[in-house]
Amino acid sequence: MQVGVIGATGYGGLELLRFLYNHSEIENIHLFSSSENGVAFSNKYAHLRKIIDQPLQQIEPEALQKLDVVFTSTPSGVSSKLIPEILTERVKVIDLSGDFRIKNAEDYEKWYKLATPPQPFLHQSVYGLSEWNAEEIKKAKLIANPGCYPTAVLLSLLPLLHDHIIDSENLIIDAKSGISGAGNKPNANNHFCETNENISIYKINKHQHIPEIEQAMSMFAFTDHPITFSTHLVPMNRGIMATSYAKVQNGVTESDLLSCLHNKYDQHPFIRIIDDASKISTSQVRGTNYCDIHVNVDERTGRATIISVIDNLVKGAAGQAIQNMNLMFGLEESCGLKQIPIWI
Amino acid sequence: MQVGVIGATGYGGLELLRFLYNHSEIENIHLFSSSENGVAFSNKYAHLRKIIDQPLQQIEPEALQKLDVVFTSTPSGVSSKLIPEILTERVKVIDLSGDFRIKNAEDYEKWYKLATPPQPFLHQSVYGLSEWNAEEIKKAKLIANPGCYPTAVLLSLLPLLHDHIIDSENLIIDAKSGISGAGNKPNANNHFCETNENISIYKINKHQHIPEIEQAMSMFAFTDHPITFSTHLVPMNRGIMATSYAKVQNGVTESDLLSCLHNKYDQHPFIRIIDDASKISTSQVRGTNYCDIHVNVDERTGRATIISVIDNLVKGAAGQAIQNMNLMFGLEESCGLKQIPIWI
Amino acid sequence: MQVGVIGATGYGGLELLRFLYNHSEIENIHLFSSSENGVAFSNKYAHLRKIIDQPLQQIEPEALQKLDVVFTSTPSGVSSKLIPEILTERVKVIDLSGDFRIKNAEDYEKWYKLATPPQPFLHQSVYGLSEWNAEEIKKAKLIANPGCYPTAVLLSLLPLLHDHIIDSENLIIDAKSGISGAGNKPNANNHFCETNENISIYKINKHQHIPEIEQAMSMFAFTDHPITFSTHLVPMNRGIMATSYAKVQNGVTESDLLSCLHNKYDQHPFIRIIDDASKISTSQVRGTNYCDIHVNVDERTGRATIISVIDNLVKGAAGQAIQNMNLMFGLEESCGLKQIPIWI
């Protein structure tokens, strides 16, 4: 396979390379950049010295036509303009931006403050939540790869919502993320001295991942209540923990939640149900495509606490994108992604 | 004033010294230890070299009798045995452990798995939440200094509960703490490599601060619903952020919450209401006795998100203890505590 | 005393405020800014809410004339232009930039790549290494406050060089600093994800603190060999450790080094000689004006390893500046600076 990456210089793009480089079915990786073509990639990123020394190429139709799949790891607002030009008969596209995730144009414009992508492309795009939409993904030409927070939240809550084990009203989701989620552009919110030794909260009830989560809950679990969703920044590079709170339905116990999750996920290689609360933490999945889930039901309150962790750059971005590529090309779902977490 | 500290070698005890050392009304600080008496304190803690070089003293009645106030920064289960021996006509005691916080013996035994302290002492102890219990604190002989999480949670929620602005049912509290909250005894949960670059969750719905929070909500806001309470460890030394979620009463707006908080706290030196969500974070209060509070009401869900931050070792322990001492001795509430946060 | 701070929005300026705020001899602090005047300071820095709410003032001669002392915490190249305008009969100036540190114009221009300040001002400026230049400082109108690295290096090496205990040839100095030394302007070198979990080295043998160190060694210890000097960035906010290597003179032992240091420093409140190698670390001095020093002599090689630690923002900047102010105004040297390190 011939693979292209547009936007390889961002954190998501670099992470794509980390996995594509060892993917057994990939013959060549072509790197594209709008602004830095001609530059040897390892001049910019010395960690790639002696590994990926090739130059960045210009984004040109001819070069792209010869590829089998292109990953667009471009900012929201850019992908929607770029993809209509590169999506051809031959080329499949996996978009890591938010542009094609929201089906409702009004919602997209409200939460993203950007113009919605052209309808035909939006229409044909398939939401790439691998464990929930595999059949559609296999047939897709254009994948809207899920956001990092939605991936963590949906993988843990969808089975329980789908099976009516937890109440879809009054869902509270408190998410915590490492700093890499905010990208590599320097600003006061990622200055070391101002993020280190600090927890902050941002975009309270305003995060653009809210409509994505609600849309997927409606699509896969047929619920339609608005969620309360908070995002926090904690001083570490990688990792998301989503702690969700829901009323359980009458008589439901912790083991009902566990059964539901095991039923859904035991055959899926990347989802792990963790019994022991002391073993659910972001370092358990670091650097890999795993999503770990733990549940607790409190009899005093009749409420469940549901915790999931992912590496935001892997299962929350590049890893799931490659998982989707594998599905689209009929490969083993975990091809190129079988790695042991870099726990410490 | 002659002041004693029992348990000066723990993180809470060291933090007491940091503030007592510059307190204008204190003449002498006497340090006591059950196990390490005779040792020059600065031999153990070199950061005190040339500052506090005196030896640790044995815990003896005669030495304690001459003091005006003793801080007991001892583990739960130890204070309850120690305090009956040192509380005399003359000596006032401020206990930083959990032993005298829970009035109901059954609750204490259930959550702490320890025997409750002798009733007469438990009965006379006063809960030291400075901004809510000042009149009782001023008359007290024995203060049960609040826990770190309860302080952060109660200061932000009590005004809103008391004034019926938020719904006391279905309170969800998601708290995040730095590692110092777990004490200075080395174990796998505070090993650098296993806590760094990691978020974990612990004691889900089992934390001994739950009955303390519920008791204070009942005492000061007359509510009696069980809370859902989660505690997370994030990789930093100090700081607690408590993110709380509640339904607002019909028609209530964000500015109603703000008014309520300003009414309650504008005259209190250590509580600050922060308008700008991007300015509420643990580093804003680091090293000081401040508690910052921010609120957000989401019209889509009718739910409020209420955020408070403290330094767990200061307002959550040593600082509030000294604030209580000031109240007990008729001093200015902020005496010895007026410091600018060590923001970076 | 009426005190002014120009450049209060930088890390050094903020740290000045942290100490000046509790300084018993200061009546008022006036904050000046060239670009942000009129802004309430605590709107920009929420950690100052309810503490320093006054607006930033414009830098105007009339306002400055009424002050007793002005701290200029401005970038190099700015102070040299500003100070000639504010230095009057009445006003004393303490400059925290590098502009007045290098007496030799050629050296300044070579290492700073900036035009040297006007000669008369350069000539009257006094190098503010408090423990070594107190008599001159007491008489000074204009202080060139030392750089952070030079402070750590000089305090540990000067006594040993002065007394010919170590060899001034072949001095190797390997310094490590927290990220705050690089200032608060966001760039790739202080992006959290790229500095966290990382050690880097910068300005190898090119740091502008090299001529400052060599000049002071010549001035106070009468040596004149070029030094080898490396600076590393380590993932923490504050702190400098300088590890220096020198041949010891024939027959010199570890206890000779210790005696020399004790002789020089035992009467100085902020310099501490640490016997136990396991107790010399940057956290031992965090947030305070202390400089801790440890020495080791290796008989196998006849070489000494000399370690010193400071808080780069305190003894390496704001703290030493206030110590110099105290000396200039005949106050107790440690006035406003007696604090216990915030060890954890």
Next chain:
Amino acid sequence: MQVGVIGATGYGGLELLRFLYNHSEIENIHLFSSSENGVAFSNKYAHLRKIIDQPLQQIEPEALQKLDVVFTSTPSGVSSKLIPEILTERVKVIDLSGDFRIKNAEDYEKWYKLATPPQPFLHQSVYGLSEWNAEEIKKAKLIANPGCYPTAVLLSLLPLLHDHIIDSENLIIDAKSGISGAGNKPNANNHFCETNENISIYKINKHQHIPEIEQAMSMFAFTDHPITFSTHLVPMNRGIMATSYAKVQNGVTESDLLSCLHNKYDQHPFIRIIDDASKISTSQVRGTNYCDIHVNVDERTGRATIISVIDNLVKGAAGQAIQNMNLMFGLEESCGLKQIPIWI
């Protein structure tokens, strides 16, 4: 190939698994433990759930006889007793402890304070510095895998010493390491709050890696001067930077150093010479077997500053061990080790 790991529960052992798991020539990994046999490995280490669920086996001769190679990742003093029992005609052993590194029994006993291993085994052991001892490694039955500091130091200095480009007298080596180098046993030196936001120095001129470095310099570069060697702990999980200082021989320039290094290493896949000083840092090699080297010559002093970085757990332990296994079994040197660094 059938591979065994003894001591899989330590950081080095876990890292071996991370690479062996994806090694194309390995059929089975057998995990042994003296104390925890029978326990499912992923019960202890949840990051291995769904990956390595097999139980730990008892260390028994029969089980070990059937293996092709055994990695002993056991403490110093344990390997020396264990290896004589497992080294048979069939089984090759790669020892990650320090036991077989020091050929001189007296030196071992002096620096390690332990009894030296039996002479015949010590005699047949081969020092596993892959890039310098490949021919011996290929023929070896027992490998003494190098220490983490020696690997970083020797790879950068040996070419320059061997070719007489730098002076072997007066070598100063200032090394900095992440906390994982100290192992996973909790103690005050790896407690999060006491290592975070802190640099410390330890074992000044007393580190047991000193005789290992000196022995290898003698063996490969024929020099015999004692070195000055300091080790610092910096607050991060992984990574070593060694900054070394040496006089250059008369007339030698920076480009002479570069030529020497390129000549030696251009054909070696894991050694990279980095031109740009701003690109030499520990994160550039994180999680991988690379060693990056940068050099600087200061004309003012005639001294070279030589910097090298490795991941202490990979090139400094598990990665080099696997590289050595590849050499011993005639495989491609980089088999199983071709990974892109996890830069952020």
